[in-house]
Amino acid sequence: MTKLDSKIPEGNLKDKWTNYLNSMNLVSPANKKKLDIIVVGTGIAGAPAAASLAQLGYNVKVFCYQDSSRRAHSVAAQGGINAAKNYPNDGDSIYRLFYDMIKGGDYRARESNVYRAAEVSNEVIDQLTAQGVPFAREYGGTLSNRSFGGVQVSRTFYARGQTGQQVLLGSYSALKRMISEGKVKMYARRQMLEIVTVDGHARGIITRNLVTGETERHSAHAVILATGGYGTIYYLSTLAINSNGSAAWSAYKKGAFFANPSFIQIHPTCIPQLNDYQSKLTLMSESLRNDGRIWVPKEKDDKRPGNDIPEDERDYYLERRYPAFGNLVPRDVASRAAKERCDAGYGVGDTGQAVFLDFKHALEKQGKDVIEDKYGNLFEMYETITGESPYERPMRIYPAGHYTMGGLWVDYELQTTIPGLFAIGEANFSDHGANRLGASSLMQGATDGYFIIPNTISNYLSDKIRTGKVATDTKEFDEAEKEAKERLEKLLNVNGTQTASSFHKRLGKILWEYAGMARNEEGLKKALTMVKDLKNEFWKDVKVPGTSAEFNQELEKAVRIASAFELSQLLIKDALSRKESCGAHYREEYVTEDGEAKRNDEEYMYVSAWEYQGEDKEPKLHKEELKFEFVEVKQRSYK
Amino acid sequence: MKVKLKIWRQANAKAKGQFKNYELDDIQDEMSFLEMLDALNSKLIKEGENPVAFENDCREGICGTCGLFINGRPHGPGEQIATCQLHMRLFKDGETIVIEPWRAGGFPIIKDLVTDRNAYDKIMQAGGFVSVNIGGTPDSNAVLISKEHADEAMDAASCIGCGACAAICKNSSAMLFIAAKVSQLALLPQGKVEASKRAKRMVAVMDELGFGNCSNTGACEAECPKGISLAHIARLNREFLKANIKS
Structure with missing residues (x-):
């Protein structure tokens, strides 16, 4: 695939989602029973996606690396979740929420996706409230709101400083209900190692059972990655220690384009x-x-x-x-x-x-x-x-x-460039452009999971109803499992002298210094060489104790860090190629007189989508040109 | 500072476990407890030994993954914090620190300090939810909820599912864990409809999974990293009683 088709529906901004829903292909209840869906990750996107799809009648398998799906890192989101309810009567609207996100993202996000997230946001709050999420209330009994950065209205719903915990546990409870009804099969303590494609379509995954060490094959008619971001690439970050981008990276290496990898929120x-x-x-x-x-x-x-x-x-x-x-x-x-x-x-x-x-x-x-x-x-x-x-x-x-605004490239249907492989929540690049506004990550994850993917996936699945069960005893699964196992053994066989964590720490220092809050060409080029050298050193001198056939946390870490080296290189290349400052991507060469980020809309008003070309080969850059039809593109000012 | 560590080592679920002794110099006050264990593990790996398996994730006290029994207390000597929020400044130079996994019938050991807490998920599956479908819910302000009730529900809902309550209980009871969920949902109109049915189902599954009963000693409340109150157990008991009277 060389051309990116973002599949934006026709029509006025406010009609696009309705038009899409009115014209998409449906799968009948009887046929949904014949279709299997894999969801990887159980955060604020994955858990509701799995619960919603199961409620619709699909057979759902869910995977997470934690011991329980309740521990996904969405649990740590503190401040709140946005919606355009306008309960405080302070002039808020769906359009204004959309506009704030487009402006906040420094005009590097796709209008249609952002508008849809804003449109669906109100329904998410109602859903969560119905599930028993104890949002903060006023004395009169109505919901309370507060304000967040980059906006002039109060549209953030919250549960003390633990909004992520409450919102996630609400979604977890919906997932638990579906598990208890036998509609979802839960696989905790699994690390995803590979995506399996058959005839170019995603048809399954290879996982490692983290307790027994066994590699496993799982097949489905579609695979959804809800695996979060890669902010731990800096080693020190606000993320959970085990959060990582290795699942998205394995999708990239199988052909899914990776978008805007250098857009990382500090x-x-x-x-x-x-x-x-x-x-x-x-x-x-x-x-x-x-x-x-x-x-x-x-x-x-x-x-x-x-x-x-x-x-x-x-x-x-x-x-x-x-x-x-x-x-x-x-x-x-x-x-x-x-x-x-x-x-x-x-x-x-x-x-x-x-x-x-x-x-x-x-x-x-x-x-x-x-x-x-x-x-x-x-x-x-x-x-x-x-x-x-x-x-x-x-x-x-x-x-x-x-937070990583960058992630797997997806179209309006949240489908990656691999047919049948979808990415939701932080794992995709979709809604935040070059900078995310506060309280909009829970919002985006939840809208993707609860109300968007359950609809858009049926458009893909509607012609898969005669496919039948996807077999796992095929050459595609053989090869993917072999590849995964070989990588594990390769890591174990290095038998060097330095721990995986020590490499991670060194990688983080390089990225923080040269590809963190401020970047320049010289530093980025230097970092690229340093990361390459460190990667070579890793493969010569990492020490991973134990075997692959047991509970082995050092092996889990090594798998993640091995992919972090590769992702880091793409991140740096992306930062080098974008010769402008926008949002969180701040190139010291491109600033205004008073030191603010200076965009170059003439040349860089696009999403960079990188295509893997093979080990040690230069990735290929594809550009999704961004068109702004419903907002005026301006220099961002908060003065 | 220097510390002496006495850590439970057990190769797998079936193996016989035992305490092993370790010593660490150069531990600093500001280190978190888990950073101290990181330092131990990197030393062990370099010496060719197997590192100590222990679980953790968010390292900010909210995901509930970590949970170590330290000097006879779940999550160690701090008040209302999880293991990952514990800092070495609470220990003395030269102190011997005993580190064990949770020990409760419902939480079998997987390796070293890692236990299987899947039982808590199973209890949740029995009824820790409101049976509402996704889509078609009423406007959030259609039902008014008093601030007092919302706040109390929030107190209960702050449970992180770490398992400290059952680990410290002499009966290995998971009553506080269940009570937190039952109470949160019983306080809200959305959850009230199923309140007593929920209580009965969750308690029944707890019994099946090898947890004991509550005898009101209050150790769970004292050790809960989120300070969940025993009053929620009283509310659970009321709902449980209602369910039994109805049937």
Whole structure:
């Protein structure tokens, strides 16, 4: 396939999804029983997709690497989930939500997909409420909303600082119900190793049972990847330790195009790194920026504790530079501003790699009870890690790797370039362009899973009703399993001296320095060589103890890191090829006079979709030109 | 600081396990407990030994994957935190730290410190949901819910399913885990319809899976990383009683 067909339906923006639903092919209830679907991943996209498809009557098999589907990393989303309900009567609408996401993504997302997500968002909130998700309520009993970065309305629904947990558990409960009714078969503790294609169509997967070590074959008429993002590529990130992009990567190597791999969100408000042995960085929800004020001292190298610095010696730099949005600018803008201040010597704390997030004014104005009700668990979390109370001293925060806007390229139906292989949630590239707005990842995952994929997949499956069961004793499955097993043995046989984690850490440092918040051609080229060298060293000197026929966590890690090297190279190549700054992709060569990201719409208003050409061969770049028919493309400004 | 570790090692579900001793120097206060174990494992791998198997994922206390019995307490000496949120500053220089897996009838050991908690999923499958279909639900503001009820439901719903409650209970009872879900859904109009049926089904499956009964000692509440209150067990008991009276 050389040409990308995004399959955008005809018609006015607001009619596209309705038109699609009215004209897509359906599968009758009797025929759904004859069709099998595999879902990999059980987060906020995978769990509802599996539950919805099972409810419709398909035979569904679900896979996750965790011991239980309730632990997918969506569980850690804190701040909220967006919808265009306009309950606060503050002028919100589906169009405005759509517009904010397009603008927030710096005009690098596909209009039709984003509009659909906004359109379906309201139904998601109703669904979750019906499942018993305890969203925050006003005293009168109606749902409560709050505001998030990059917008001027309050459209975020939340459950304290644990919205992801509650939204995921609601979806988990729907999935459990379908499992109890025998409509879904659950496979926990499985690592996906390969996609199996038959005649160019996705027809199954090879997994490794993480308890016994056995490789297994599973077939289906369609495969859905809901495997999340690859933010752990930086080693230190806000993600779960085991989150990874290896499933999406194996799809790429089987022919699925990978889109915008360099678009990675660096989240502005995380607890800073304290030491070299640190294994992860903890996010502090963006919702804190509703009431917390970000500042650094006006003087360089001012090492006084925050409370000792008087008001007139503080620089509330976001409020100063962006008066319209203040502390609620989008994440990419807030992250870069923090980096700029720290690089210029105004950073605080021992390392100088931190800025203050201060609740002094909010506490004085609103009282401790109100602040505790809103952010109590986040403040506790901060205190547990740092030993300091945000009620008494300003928090110290710094940006950290968080979310990957990039992912598998999908069309309007969420189908990859491999027919029968779909990607939903963070695993695809679809809705966030070059920067994601807060509380829109739960929204996108849930809309994909609950209401989009259950419809679009039937358009693909409608002519598969006479296919019959897909056999697993075929040469395609033989080959895929052989390939997977050989890779495991190859890793075990290196028998070198360094742990897989130590390689991961070194890889993360290279990427953070040269392909993180700020990038330039020289650094990216250097990083490419460094990653290549590190990859060679890995295959010569990694030490993976034990065997493949047992519970072996080091082998699991090594599999993930082996693919991270390859994905890193594509990420860097993508960053090199995009000679503009947009959203989270900030090339130091392409900036405005006052240091903001400078897009080049003439040459780069496209989605980069990379096609695998074989080991050690240059990947091929395909461009999906983006057309903006329903918004005016402007220089993004939050001033 | 230096620590002495006494860790349960067991090759697989069938093998006989035993404690093994290890020593680590150069442990720092700010390290998390799991980072200390990472350091141990990288040392063991370099020395050609098998690393200690232990589970963890989010490392921020919300996914419920980690769960170690440390010095006789689930999740160790901190108050209302999961193992991954425990930091070495809570231990003394030279201290001996005993690390074991969960020990409860319902949680068989897979390897070293890793247990199989699939039983909790099975209990959820028995009724830990509202039987609502996907699609066609009413507007979220159509049913008003008082802030008090929503907040209390949220308290119960914050359970992370780690298994500490059953691990510390002398009867290995999973009552607090069940109560959290039953109580959350019974407090909300959406879940009220099936409340007593749900309680009965979940308790029945708990019994089948080898968990004991509740004798109100309150150890579960004391050790729960999310501070889930015993009051939810009282609500579970009321729903359970209602179900039995009805039948």
